[in-house]
Amino acid sequence: MAIDHLDGRLIVLLAREPRIGVLEASRRLGVARGTVQARMDRLQSNGVIRGFGPDVDPAALGYPVTAFATLEIKQGQGADVRAHLATVAEVLELHTITGHGDMLCRLVARSNADLQRVIDRVVGFDGIVRASTAIVMENPVPLRIIPLVEQASDDTEPG
């Protein structure tokens, strides 16, 4: 479950040079090829590494606007709302949360005007009582995981 320092270095290396081969990775890390192979297998069957899916930029696809919407759901309609939102391609992720509002979702749109269409599509569903939207202006820290990986691997093996 926990990762050691070699795992951490391997993940960082993979993040930096994603299309690197096992052999080259073993050279960079200074370990045997079989070791890298075994570590990668373990990390993947552990679920630490879910996959190596291509990291697609919505903006480059023509969806440069990102927003977060907090949704208030009618009692007992949760499952229907989830199913509805799953069918909307512009809904990139959906969470159920504590506190004010019941769900939080990340939306993308082709423009600010187009965002209105997306929101209408999202909230145009019976179970949704109210939606409150915040448009993203800047993204000073894009989604990242490497610092956490380094922290986790340092926790395990301080050397």
Add this chain to the structure above:
Amino acid sequence: MAIDHLDGRLIVLLAREPRIGVLEASRRLGVARGTVQARMDRLQSNGVIRGFGPDVDPAALGYPVTAFATLEIKQGQGADVRAHLATVAEVLELHTITGHGDMLCRLVARSNADLQRVIDRVVGFDGIVRASTAIVMENPVPLRIIPLVEQASDDTEPG
């Protein structure tokens, strides 16, 4: 900029079988190897595909708790706050959003109790006036991009 249907199929294929080679991809798509190579190069230099970084699961690293925090920032302290949050490994992403100079960030923690430590760390900074946190309970739609890719490629080439 826009992607055609072949690009879409290629991205979907890469998403489904990430460690696939160029040759195998060309066989699956029924096109020449050079074509796949050229498309991949183009998608990457376009910025449509940012990379193939390993998709690491924070939960498997020992951080199963996710939360979103909305921050209220003291006027003119934005840059300092951004720099501060960038140093906190548990801050996985940070956005500035519309409203009153506010920010939205995604946090992870080792437990609900540990989340308190993270929040203290986040808000224990001069420029932050107030923080409101929503803990994620379920994640019905994990971060995804494939439906949007399919939509974008269908827009371009309906056939």
Add this chain to the structure above:
DNA sequence: TATTCGCTGGGCAATATGCGCAGCAGAACA
């Protein structure tokens, strides 16, 4: 009509992969 562009299909040397193997050091354990 001439040109450009993207795709095809082939060939080539160099490289990487998947796989198996034995040896070895350290840790756990009786």
Add this chain to the structure above:
DNA sequence: TGTTCTGCTGCGCATATTGCCCAGCGAATA
């Protein structure tokens, strides 16, 4: 103290893939 695991090493081999070249060809374009 001796035994058993476990993980890493370093090696070899057959096969598959890569990176790079080329000429031809059809469609769109000037």
